[in-house]
């Protein structure tokens with residue numbers, strides 16, 4: 001970019017993609033704020049900076065609405081990791097990943113890693129109804145007081161009593177097709193078992209695991225980038241917007 | 254507009270509302286209405302599109318309508334003449350309170366007023382069919398390009414309402430009475446009769462109702478007319494056709510047709526702000542029965558929010574901006590901060606606190622030949638209000654300013670400067686889609702400067718003012734829109750207004766005062782009989798509205814005020830405003846120059862940046 005700014009560019013970029021209403025914003029909110037609360041359908045894209053140890057990770061939460069389709073490839077430009085999100089109770093949301101979102105990832109890095117994430121697992125899977133969130137338990141309960149019953153929530157959302165429509169196997173099959181689309185060897189890539197997640201933004205199930213797995217996986221990409229720009233001083237990066245990552249976790253790296 | 258299209262649309266509309274039996278296109282408005290009516294009545298009446306079966310009571314109603322319609326210039330049936338007279342009597346009672354009012358009015362005019370003045374009309378139980386037929390039965394037609402040519406006359410005594418309206422949402426039962434009770438319905442549909450948006454209830458559930466509306470629009474259109482409005486005792490139905498979209502408002506508020514049409518226009522503009530006019534036209538050229546909800550899915554809340562604002566915020570009525578009162582020195586320093594934090598292709602920098610404007614700074618060349626329309630600012634504020642629930646992030650989104658240029662996108666950077674409170678919002682508009690990081694950098698500069706100058710805590714202290722500060726007893730509230738703020742009006746229409754305080758602190762009372770203002774406004778801006786001064790003694794307050802070449806003013810006094818008192822009070826008020834002008838208004842909107850070669854594209858229509866007219870979703874068609 002030609003600007004003469006001294007903006008400290010984030011080290012690495014992670015992008016959330018997926019149809020509207022699958023819970024991208026909720027996932028990110030659960031991860032950064034440890035809460036599940038009402039969201040409004042995202043417009044365009046929203047940029048967040050996450051401090052991960054000494055690194056700055058930028059996360060783009062994009063809008064799933066068709067209205068913003070044209071912007072997707074811009075948000076994906078140079079991405080190191082892309083989270084393809086679907087809703088486990090909605091088959092179409094998985095299909096959309098392939099039909100609408102996969103082509104947007106063409107602008108991502110060549111070594112970009114992909115995760116396929118089935119959200120709203122709490123609606124179908126009893127184990128996902130228990131919070132895995134270690135430090136956010138109490139908050140979680142207060143936030144969700146009036147929506148403890150998944151059924152209530154789901155009727156207001158998808159009008160069906162939410163049977164599981166997408167199995168883990170479906171997701172893994174999609175992951176295989178993504179690798180093929182990217183022209184990647186299955187053997188030399190990250191295995192589907194590792195890159196397909198089922199999560200619940202509502203209970204926090206698997207949410208930290210998802211983000212932290214990805215962050216750890218993009219570290220090599222960060223380090224390579226740093227070596228390319230040897231002159232880029234670490235100090236600068238660290239002081240950059242410490243404020244926006246109050247919840248930075250000491251456990252990282 | 255192609256004539257063929259209309260035909261096609263009509264065929265669609267009629268198809269929706271008529272059972273799949275044999276049918277031929279209606280050849281008069283009467284048959285058309287009869288057709289619609291037959292469909293809408295739940296009782297299985299004969300469906301053949303004739304006006305001959307008169308046994309059923311429901312049909313009898315209809316034939317009344319059709320009779321009237323067929324002889325537009327003839328006398329209405331006698332039982333209705335009687336009704337008309339009563340209402341006229343009611344009217345003149347109402348009017349007698351208004352000194353600055355001419356009282357001559359014909360029967361036609363009286364009929365117009367029926368909607369406004371019929372406060373207590375007896376309630377008839379009715380079904381949704383009658384409701385719609387009642388709404389649609391009385392078409393006031395306007396010859397294309399010529400003045401009002403139609404007739405309005407009182408309606409059938411059906412379609413009245415029973416209990417007050419309450420909270421609503423999209424899952425509402427559209428056959429329930431409570432649905433019909435809503436004060437103001439708004440529907441958006443495509444020319445092919447496809448539902449796009451409904452303020453209450455789901456579009457799916459309303460598709461046949463919308464089909465009826467579209468059939469009526471197309472029918473009138475096929476005779477080279479435009480349907481403008483329909484009046485019934487309780488409702489005013491206003492139609493607005495914009496390109497391939499048809500917007501319909503069904504209102505039981507006492508607002509004028511002109512005001513309601515203005516509100517529909519805001520709805521249209523908000524849709525444009527999300528999709529651009531060019532894209533919408535292209536989509537429908539491409540595929541006439543495209544389901545626009547695909548593209549608007551998720552935006553319903555933005556339209557809902559807009560309609561709530563339109564009802565509760567007089568900015569929309571006055572077409573002016575309400576800025577937060579601020580010491581001019583503070584406002585200037587904020588403007589300077591914005592002026593310094595610039596980057597190529599940045600065109601507007603806007604600072605907002607508590608949903609009100611603090612300051613707005615504009616790129617020189619962009620603004621040279623134009624001004625930012627208040628409506629565009631209103632749409633921006635609504636978008637921010639409706640879409641920033643998750644306020645920690647920095648938003649980057651395309652947005653079109655329809656009055657600035659309906660065919661191009663700006664890219665809006667939206668970020669809150671005071672998390673976690675999130676009351677101070679920075680909005681930066683760029684013409685460059687890729688400029689996110691550069692624009693985000695501007696925000697960082699602004700943040701730094703504001704910390705250095707302690708601006709945030711100063712802004713936090715800023716608030717709207719109380720009418721008591723004016724020091725005029727009996728004055729309860731006012732709205733003042735100057736036309737002569739130096740250097741300014743040409744760029745940004747503004748108005749000032751104190752907080753609404755007791756007795757207007759409850760939502761109902763607020764709304765009641767706003768309704769009174771809306772009524773005064775409609776009289777001032779009446780197309781047929783505009784007024785300059787109205788002194789209106791209402792039951793619980795006295796209002797005075799006054800428009801001059803320098804300002805437009807609406808005041809509300811306690812009911813005991815005398816006319817002489819009110820006049821002195823207004824003199825004092827004007828003096829006070831003059832004194833406070835620097836604080837109440839943005840006096841000198843500053844400008845900056847960001848661009849060595851400013852991208853004129855956002856103004857020019859045909860742009861060098863292709864994506865500014867196509868957000869990419871056309872590829873999905």
Ligand SMILES: Nc1nc2c(ncn2[C@@H]2O[C@H](COP(=O)(O)OP(=O)(O)OP(=O)(O)O)[C@@H](O)[C@H]2O)c(=O)[nH]1
Nearest residue numbers: 020021022023024025026039042064120200201202
């Ligand atoms: N039961 C359940 N509901 C969820 C979960 N995650 C999100 N939701 C609900 O799903 C709806 C959509 O969530 P969002 O996070 O706004 O979806 P999104 O993907 O960001 O949607 P767009 O911004 O329009 O693309 C909201 O009503 C959430 O409350 C989840 O894990 N479980």
Ligand SMILES: [Mg+2]
Nearest residue numbers: 024025041042
């Ligand atoms: Mg979202």
